[in-house]
Amino acid sequence: MEKKIALLPGDGIGxxxxxxxxxxxxxxxxxxxxxxxxxxxxxxxxxxDEMNSPLPQETLQMCRESDAVLLGSVGGPKWDKNPSHxxxxxxxxxxxxxxxxxxNLRPVETVESLLDSSPLKREYVEGVDFMIxxxxxxxxxxxxxxxxxxxxGEHTVVDTLFYKRDEMERIIERAFQLAQDRKKKVTxxxxxxxLESSRMxxxxxxxxxxxxxxxxxxxxxxxxxxxxxxxxxxxxDVIVTENMFGDILSDEASMLTGSLGMLPSASLSATGLHLxxxxxxxxxxxxxxxxxxxxxxxxxTAMMLRHSFKMEEEAEAIENAVKHVLDSGKRTADLTRKxxxxxxxxxxxxxxxxxLADDHAIFNIMEAYA
Amino acid sequence: MEKKIALLPGDGIGxxxxxxxxxxxxxxxxxxxxxxxxxxxxxxxxxxDEMNSPLPQETLQMCRESDAVLLGSVGGPKWDKNPSHxxxxxxxxxxxxxxxxxxNLRPVETVESLLDSSPLKREYVEGVDFMIxxxxxxxxxxxxxxxxxxxxGEHTVVDTLFYKRDEMERIIERAFQLAQDRKKKVTxxxxxxxLESSRMxxxxxxxxxxxxxxxxxxxxxxxxxxxxxxxxxxxxDVIVTENMFGDILSDEASMLTGSLGMLPSASLSATGLHLxxxxxxxxxxxxxxxxxxxxxxxxxTAMMLRHSFKMEEEAEAIENAVKHVLDSGKRTADLTRKxxxxxxxxxxxxxxxxxLADDHAIFNIMEAYA
Ligand SMILES: [Mg+2]
Ligand SMILES: [Mg+2]
Numbered sequence: 182m183e184k185k186i187a188l189l190p191g192d193g194i195g196x197x198x199x200x201x202x203x204x205x206x207x208x209x210x211x212x213x214x215x216x217x218x219x220x221x222x223x224x225x226x227x228x229x230d231e232m233n234s235p236l237p238q239e240t241l242q243m244c245r246e247s248d249a250v251l252l253g254s255v256g257g258p259k260w261d262k263n264p265s266h267x268x269x270x271x272x273x274x275x276x277x278x279x280x281x282x283x284x285n286l287r288p289v290e291t292v293e294s295l296l297d298s299s300p301l302k303r304e305y306v307e308g309v310d311f312m313i314x315x316x317x318x319x320x321x322x323x324x325x326x327x328x329x330x331x332x333x334g335e336h337t338v339v340d341t342l343f344y345k346r347d348e349m350e351r352i353i354e355r356a357f358q359l360a361q362d363r364k365k366k367v368t369x370x371x372x373x374x375x376l377e378s379s380r381m382x383x384x385x386x387x388x389x390x391x392x393x394x395x396x397x398x399x400x401x402x403x404x405x406x407x408x409x410x411x412x413x414x415x416x417x418d419v420i421v422t423e424n425m426f427g428d429i430l431s432d433e434a435s436m437l438t439g440s441l442g443m444l445p446s447a448s449l450s451a452t453g454l455h456l457x458x459x460x461x462x463x464x465x466x467x468x469x470x471x472x473x474x475x476x477x478x479x480x481x482t483a484m485m486l487r488h489s490f491k492m493e494e495e496a497e498a499i500e501n502a503v504k505h506v507l508d509s510g511k512r513t514a515d516l517t518r519k520x521x522x523x524x525x526x527x528x529x530x531x532x533x534x535x536x537l538a539d540d541h542a543i544f545n546i547m548e549a550y551a
Numbered sequence: 552m553e554k555k556i557a558l559l560p561g562d563g564i565g566x567x568x569x570x571x572x573x574x575x576x577x578x579x580x581x582x583x584x585x586x587x588x589x590x591x592x593x594x595x596x597x598x599x600d601e602m603n604s605p606l607p608q609e610t611l612q613m614c615r616e617s618d619a620v621l622l623g624s625v626g627g628p629k630w631d632k633n634p635s636h637x638x639x640x641x642x643x644x645x646x647x648x649x650x651x652x653x654x655n656l657r658p659v660e661t662v663e664s665l666l667d668s669s670p671l672k673r674e675y676v677e678g679v680d681f682m683i684x685x686x687x688x689x690x691x692x693x694x695x696x697x698x699x700x701x702x703x704g705e706h707t708v709v710d711t712l713f714y715k716r717d718e719m720e721r722i723i724e725r726a727f728q729l730a731q732d733r734k735k736k737v738t739x740x741x742x743x744x745x746l747e748s749s750r751m752x753x754x755x756x757x758x759x760x761x762x763x764x765x766x767x768x769x770x771x772x773x774x775x776x777x778x779x780x781x782x783x784x785x786x787x788d789v790i791v792t793e794n795m796f797g798d799i800l801s802d803e804a805s806m807l808t809g810s811l812g813m814l815p816s817a818s819l820s821a822t823g824l825h826l827x828x829x830x831x832x833x834x835x836x837x838x839x840x841x842x843x844x845x846x847x848x849x850x851x852t853a854m855m856l857r858h859s860f861k862m863e864e865e866a867e868a869i870e871n872a873v874k875h876v877l878d879s880g881k882r883t884a885d886l887t888r889k890x891x892x893x894x895x896x897x898x899x900x901x902x903x904x905x906x907l908a909d910d911h912a913i914f915n916i917m918e919a920y921a
Contacts, residue, residue: 270744299672300671300672300675300781300782301670301671301672301781302669302670302671302672305670321691321712321746322745322746324709327746327747328747329747329751335715335716335717336715336716336717336751337713337714337715337716338713338714338716338747338748338751339694339711339712339713339747339748340711340712340746340747340748341709341710341711341712342691342709342710342711342712343707343708343709344707344708345705345706345707346705346706346707346708347705347706372692372795375692376691376692376697376710377697377698377699377708377709377710378708378709378710381699381706381708403798403799404798404799404801404802405802407777407799407800407802407803408802408803408805408806410803411670411671411781411803411806412670412806425742426799428773428774429773429774429777429796429799430777431774432774432775432777432778433777433778433780433781433803435778436778436781436782
């Protein structure tokens, strides 16, 4: 296959981990006879410095003409005092809005060899494998009015949780589709005992569930979900929820694996043009030192291959290579224990490439004998 | 001192744990020469059955005439199909509203001997000792409009996050007062990067902090707080936040100790009439079997002695007695490990009474020699 991929390294360690991801994609090209056209664009602080905008028109245009977008990370102390419209994060928010990326997917899967890094006991997190699907463009973070008022000397403030029924339907449907390719269970999280929006959410979930008789639907209140993620995370397959609940729960869930450096994410649109990025930030404190963990970025490219290009085999090959390398004890500094020598970013990428090549060689031999 | 205490056992295990709490209070009366007048009132399912109201007028009146209110728990499957106004939970919500209980306090303290029951590794939860202060009468759960609309065939829904500045001020002030008697640190949790209400919250926190120069103020975003409760809970002393964030975070935090049966709570008003209750529910599955863990209810009475009656010594005596009993391996069924014989509710209460008496005897001897 031939695909155009927009690469937006952004700031800080974004550049380094993006370099690693490109290496891996080139290996996939070679092993599986694909052709990837890479185009680089600027976003975030880098774009502010060079073009005085966190999301230059050229970058947006280039993304629109691509088949998928890979993003590193944005932000850093250098731009912390900038006015609101010249903040790096604004570039990412604007891109999400422009591309209508309404579904944020965050897989949370624990790796056997890294269970020691988790704050939770082994028996609680062993075998955890779920996906949080968060609505990303509606709810309390976008509703109007969001303003202060003064009346008879009394100061008040209001924010608004607003949803269209259609917005609920499309994200819940997406969650059910994802569950069909997984363990066929959807946990819909709401606060239906208190919020009218949650009661509508629950109804829509029930309706959508009728169209997926092979997928089980479970409802859970958001405060209970915050507990269940800790005391019984293995029960989950796909969790779907509105924007703010998803923000809180997905960050909570990110702690189960023990390293933010491990977690990829996807943001999907209705148009088919999706964005993939690591969950971690730009980590300015270690930027440029070849120390960053490239795994989250590399697993994000695997998600791209799966969700944008339907290259399931290639995606799994990357995931297996990463697992193989981590299981053999090779790790960047964020995951090493006392006395262990950490691998650099580029060394770890080389290891993952080597594992990919091995895996592919074995696959070819097996094919030849099949 | 002479005090009137309203006792509302409620439903399920509420009655059993209330009996235990009364035993302990009678022991305190005796050891410290106080006089407690107990008056029983009905609430929840029990009140619906007898008087066709989850909060009978008599009960409310009795509470108003008391110095403090102790509540067991309400609810059960028997009333699950009742119409909304005849649900047990409505009794508790109405009582909170009527008494204007705007500040919900939830201490989270791990007990050395129970660290094995926590889903988190020992090194993460050892020495954890913080208090979550949740605003309980404002925000998204009460704001209007909370309704559905249809316009040009498009179905939408809205909920409203509304706060008066004064409501923020009184709860944040309360948190700073509590921190003064603790480790002198307040973590104010908001979503100031997105919500206007959170930006006002942060300003008010800054203003209040000026009045408490001995207390350190830290701001934290709610999604970050959801992570920090897992990866570094020891950093916290007093966490203060608005209603919904507090709902989610306090339930998440309740998992750190490993048993909901351990956690007390207080709901404070501006009038000085406060309510105390365990965090756990009515556990209808084990009701009437003398199996329930009475510790949360007993620690709630300790909170009452401290916050309503300023009996700090008596409160600490109860807390020490509970700790002593748990440390000596005596536990109800929710906390025993395989092969251990559980104590019944009444047996555990007897043990705590005995520990109180011992502690008091030692205290008297020391006084005599002082
Ligand atoms: Mg977040
Ligand atoms: Mg709750």
